Amino acid sequence: MALNKLEKRLRIKRRVRGKISGSAELPRLSVFKSNKEIYAQLIDDKAGKTLACASSRAKGVDAKGTKTEVSAAVGKAIAEKAKTAGIEKVVFDRNGFVYHGRVKALADGAREGGLQF
Numbered sequence: 001m002a003l004n005k006l007e008k009r010l011r012i013k014r015r016v017r018g019k020i021s022g023s024a025e026l027p028r029l030s031v032f033k034s035n036k037e038i039y040a041q042l043i044d045d046k047a048g049k050t051l052a053c054a055s056s057r058a059k060g061v062d063a064k065g066t067k068t069e070v071s072a073a074v075g076k077a078i079a080e081k082a083k084t085a086g087i088e089k090v091v092f093d094r095n096g097f098v099y100h101g102r103v104k105a106l107a108d109g110a111r112e113g114g115l116q117f
Helices: 005-017 067-084 102-112
Strands: 028-033 038-044 049-055 091-093
Touching: 028 102, 038 067, 038 102, 049 067, 067 102
Parallel strands: 028 091
Antiparallel strands: 028 038, 038 049
16 A cells, blocks of 8 residues: 555655664754745753744744745744754754755755754
């Protein structure tokens, strides 16, 4: 039986999540993208809490330009929020999405903002 696109992504997501986990000292930077928007969260998996979040829908993010440019802005915004929370290093979780295009732009924006991963 052939898997559809969503089932393939979820299978990859489960495989990756078995290997990485976030903590208060080294949170997980989780990325989710829909057709229109992109979201990023810093998650402490041990406590089950979201430490910071940013999205293309948030008011503080400059959501102008192409989807890739908006993704880079979201990356910079999550890096800024991480710095205010005292977080410098994270574990990147691409959430089953290919590390290309908008996901890569978000990661590069976060690195540009000062996050290390």
